Amino acid sequence: MSDSKTRFLNSLGQARQKSMEAIGRKNLAWEKLLEISRQISSLDLDAVLKLILDHMIDMTGTCRGLLMLVEKNGSLAMKRAVNMEESPEFHISRGLAQQAVKERRLIVVEDVPTSQVANNHSVVNLGLKAILAVPLISREKVIGVMYVDSDELAHGLNEVDCAFVEAFAAQAAVAVENAQLHLKLKQDYLFLKEPLDEADRFDMIVYQSRGMQRIRHAIEKVLDNPITVLVQGESGTGKELVAHAIHYQGSRKNKRFVAQNTGALPDTLLESELFGHRKGSFSGATTDKIGLFEIANGGTVFLDELGEASPAMQVRLLRLLETGTFRRVGDTTDRATDVRIIAATHRDLKAEVAKGSFREDLFYRLSVFPIHLPPLRERREDIPLLVNHFIEEFNRKLHKSIHLIPKQVMDMLINREWKGNIRELKNFLYRMMVLSPDDRLNYDPTWFDPEQEPVATNTDETPDEKAFKTLQEVESDYIRYVLKAVSGNQSQAARILGMKRTTLLARMKKYAIKDV
Numbered sequence: 001m002s003d004s005k006t007r008f009l010n011s012l013g014q015a016r017q018k019s020m021e022a023i024g025r026k027n028l029a030w031e032k033l034l035e036i037s038r039q040i041s042s043l044d045l046d047a048v049l050k051l052i053l054d055h056m057i058d059m060t061g062t063c064r065g066l067l068m069l070v071e072k073n074g075s076l077a078m079k080r081a082v083n084m085e086e087s088p089e090f091h092i093s094r095g096l097a098q099q100a101v102k103e104r105r106l107i108v109v110e111d112v113p114t115s116q117v118a119n120n121h122s123v124v125n126l127g128l129k130a131i132l133a134v135p136l137i138s139r140e141k142v143i144g145v146m147y148v149d150s151d152e153l154a155h156g157l158n159e160v161d162c163a164f165v166e167a168f169a170a171q172a173a174v175a176v177e178n179a180q181l182h183l184k185l186k187q188d189y190l191f192l193k194e195p196l197d198e199a200d201r202f203d204m205i206v207y208q209s210r211g212m213q214r215i216r217h218a219i220e221k222v223l224d225n226p227i228t229v230l231v232q233g234e235s236g237t238g239k240e241l242v243a244h245a246i247h248y249q250g251s252r253k254n255k256r257f258v259a260q261n262t263g264a265l266p267d268t269l270l271e272s273e274l275f276g277h278r279k280g281s282f283s284g285a286t287t288d289k290i291g292l293f294e295i296a297n298g299g300t301v302f303l304d305e306l307g308e309a310s311p312a313m314q315v316r317l318l319r320l321l322e323t324g325t326f327r328r329v330g331d332t333t334d335r336a337t338d339v340r341i342i343a344a345t346h347r348d349l350k351a352e353v354a355k356g357s358f359r360e361d362l363f364y365r366l367s368v369f370p371i372h373l374p375p376l377r378e379r380r381e382d383i384p385l386l387v388n389h390f391i392e393e394f395n396r397k398l399h400k401s402i403h404l405i406p407k408q409v410m411d412m413l414i415n416r417e418w419k420g421n422i423r424e425l426k427n428f429l430y431r432m433m434v435l436s437p438d439d440r441l442n443y444d445p446t447w448f449d450p451e452q453e454p455v456a457t458n459t460d461e462t463p464d465e466k467a468f469k470t471l472q473e474v475e476s477d478y479i480r481y482v483l484k485a486v487s488g489n490q491s492q493a494a495r496i497l498g499m500k501r502t503t504l505l506a507r508m509k510k511y512a513i514k515d516v
């Protein structure tokens with residue numbers, strides 16, 4: 001064989017070898033892509049973003065990068081960065097990333113110093129050699145962008161890699177969008193579930209009576225004002241609930257709310273609870289102790305049953321109210337505290353003052369902002385809503401699904417004498433619900449008074465189900481009612497309903513409440 005023929009065959013063999021290697025590399029690359037796609041199909045957004053950027057850096061042989069997602073307003077928000085946090089060249093990367101998003105195309109700068117971007121001197125000064133930015137496009141929409149760069153000369157950012165990077169970016173975009181959707185669904189679900197949580201509801205004051213409407217307005221006035229509040233009302237009318245609402249819906253909500261029953265402890269112990277004590281100040285005081293007025297600094301102290309406070313305690317409280325300072329038991333230094341005091345009593349304090357058993361000066365200090373809660377018998381129109389509210393609460397607690405309230409049962413609840421007010425109604429309902437065997441609220445007087453003849457309301461006669469409202473209907477009506485009362489002001493309505501505004505919006509959507 002002639003030399004030239006041998007040379008020709010050799011070079012042909014080498015060319016074939018090269019192209020075989022190239023095909024092999026391509027195959028490997030696509031296999032890798034497949035493997036990566038499998039990995040990034042997780043539904044956890046953070047995990048997906050991390051995997052994507054790590055793979056991108058790995059694949060391109062670069063050493064750092066960032067991933068940004070397009071926000072609702074069109075801006076780019078940085079979601080992940082590797083070795084780029086607080087990097088001075090961040091504005092450069094952002095600029096190129098923005099360009100990739102705007103032009104919806106992969107941007108590769110293989111040799112920065114000789115490229116157009118080198119006009120930007122800082123790029124060269126920073127020693128950047130290779131840059132790549134690729135948009136994440138899913139369903140025709142750019143949802144984000146990845147940027148990587150390297151201070152070594154680009155290697156392998158050739159055609160195969162570009163196609164590969166684009167294919168990877170397309171896979172990544174789908175994975176990101178799926179994870180975003182999943183997150184949104186999860187948030188929506190939590191959103192709908194949220195109002196069912198006890199924490200969201202525990203300061204929800206339920207009412208529709210005029211008397212309670214006035215009280216709600218009064219509460220609104222003191223939410224952002226540290227004024228002392230005196231809540232008066234019979235036992236079980238909701239005094240502590242009002243105190244909770246004032247604290248948790250007001251500007252002090254992020255600080256402590258502490259409650260102390262002033263009538264429940266002997267004076268020395270009560271003093272120590274409220275003001276704290278020095279070690280050794282009385283037998284049993286083995287360490288220094290911080291009192292509630294210090295613990296609740298910036299927050300609220302709820303003094304329940306204040307009418308029961310001893311004369312000595314009244315003097316100490318008056319001093320605190322007048323000067324904003326107090327002393328720990330056995331201490332010689334005054335300490336300052338910033339607490340809002342909400343006092344409550346079932347007694348008629350004015351009458352107690354007249355009798356001489358309550359200090360007049362303290363009474364005037366306390367009653368700067370008095371709230372008088374009417375007994376339940378004076379606001380029977382609140383009962384259906386309260387019944388509905390407690391049934392919902394106990395359905396959750398007891399894992400029941402009572403949703404029918406026979407008319408005669410509701411009438412009985414509305415007309416019954418509630419000496420213990422709302423607390424008694426609540427306990428009564430709890431018992432009814434425990435004993436009701438099906439989805440209907442049953443009432444049998446013998447459950448409460450064994451002397452009574454059984455008068456079962458759960459008779460065989462089929463009730464007319466149309467005569468009942470479902471709990472959802474009652475809730476929807478109530479939301480409309482409140483919105484109307486506040487002329488459609490959603491923030492105010494949400495506060496009244498004791499729910500977040502976002503929760504109210506979700507409920508309005510659920511019940512198709514538009515204009516009120």
Ligand SMILES: Nc1ncnc2c1ncn2[C@@H]1O[C@H](COP(=O)(O)OP(=O)(O)OP(=O)(O)O)[C@@H](O)[C@H]1O
Nearest residue numbers: 204205206207234235236237238239240241422423
């Ligand atoms: N308007 C209301 N809406 C919803 N729940 C209420 C309402 N009023 C009272 N309750 C509930 O009734 C129960 C008794 O209320 P609360 O303890 O606030 O009454 P109180 O007047 O402080 O009682 P006491 O004088 O005996 O300390 C609580 O479980 C409270 O959540």
